[in-house]
Every structure is written in structure tokens, then in C-alpha cells.
Amino acid sequence: MTDTTPAPNFCYPHHKPFTNVRDGFAIMEFIDGMELFFKGANIPPPDQIHTTLAFAGARVIAWWRLQSPQYVNPLSFPTFAESLKKEYSPANFNNHGIINNNNAAPPLGNRT
Numbered sequence: 001m002t003d004t005t006p007a008p009n010f011c012y013p014h015h016k017p018f019t020n021v022r023d024g025f026a027i028m029e030f031i032d033g034m035e036l037f038f039k040g041a042n043i044p045p046p047d048q049i050h051t052t053l054a055f056a057g058a059r060v061i062a063w064w065r066l067q068s069p070q071y072v073n074p075l076s077f078p079t080f081a082e083s084l085k086k087e088y089s090p091a092n093f094n095n096h097g098i099i100n101n102n103n104a105a106p107p108l109g110n111r112t
Contacts, residue, residue: 020059024089030056031081038077048077052084063087 015037018030034052037043043051053061067083068075 015055018056018060020057022088027085027088049080
């Protein structure tokens, strides 16, 4: 057994299905959880989009069926994940003030 091979009796827990809620945090948590699942369950990169769709639910699958014909070459998971985040995050979610361009929390301002 190597470092990348799980123990023979170990079964990596399945990821929670996506709820199809369009709040930026739900999709971020889903994608982050899928990335952990890929690593723990040894899901190879070519299988990661299909594995994600298996947990994503009918709406995401329908969305992806409409998107995927525009890609001539197979998409990488990071590119797929970015498209999924854009689709399932509210408008301007990245500008909501939690993280600024310096990757630090913004100042809270004066408190009185």
C-alpha cells in the first residue's frame, strides 16, 4: 500500500448533495467539499466533473448540459468550478466585502 492508496477496508464518506440554493456560500462550500472528496477518494482529474454532477442535482445537471456544448475540448475541474460558482452565486457576490483584493478581511470601521 502506498501513501495514495486508501486502506482496503476504508470507504471514503460520500459528499453531501448540493441543495441548488443560489447563495454564494452554498456553492463555495459544495465545491470545496468536492475538492476534498476528490483527494480523499482518489478521484482522478478526468472524472471530477462527472463526479461533481453526480452530487449536484438535477438543476446543475440541466445547466451543465446547456453549457457543455460550447466547450470543444474537455474542461478542467477548476474552470468548471469557476463557471458553476458564477452561475450559482448572487450578482456581485465577490464584491460583498468579506475578502478584499489583499486577501484580508476589510476594516470594520469605527465602532462607538
